[in-house]
Amino acid sequence: MWAFYADNHRGLCLCFNTEHEFFQSAKPVLYTHSPVDVEHLVDSQAEVDHMAYCKSLAWQFQKEWRIVFPGEEPKKVQFPRESLAAVILGYRFPEPQFDDLNQVLIKGGYKVDVLRVERIPQTYEFGLINIGTIGPAEGPSSGPAK
DSSP: OHHHHSTTTTSEEEEEOTTSGGGTTOEEOEEESOGGGGGGGOOTTOSSOGGGGEEEGGGGGGOOEEOOOOSSSOOOOOOOGGGEEEEEEOTTOOHHHHHHHHHHHHHTTOOEEEEEEEEOTTSSOEEEEEEEEESOOOSTTOOOOO
16 A cells, blocks of 8 residues: 555555554554444544544555544654564665665664565566665674664
8 A cells, every 4th residue: 555655666664563562552444435334433532533543445455554643733653663673665766765764774773674565577466575674783792873
């Protein structure tokens, strides 16, 4: 799904370990023909509008889950560092931006596998190539990332 929102396969996808406690409040999205179909879900005591967990049936192939934070203002959400499991680069991800991504991850103290999407010729399919691990070096002499 991320490729459709990631500027023609130039973006990236962050992969998280959903077993981490941060993701325990995630709920599956309900795909429906019409918002009227879910009016029975309205809970006047709920902090979050029930429609935040609904989408059109046209999107049901996504099998999406959501975490919704109550409130009016957009929030900068700090996900737990240890929950980031991998980064997947789109097959058109610009090479010059790879160094920037590498620096951001190292500065943030992340250590993750990096994969790249590969188009499989003569098909509509994609594969993944593991291009390595980004992050601080491990070992007795390694210090914190700067």
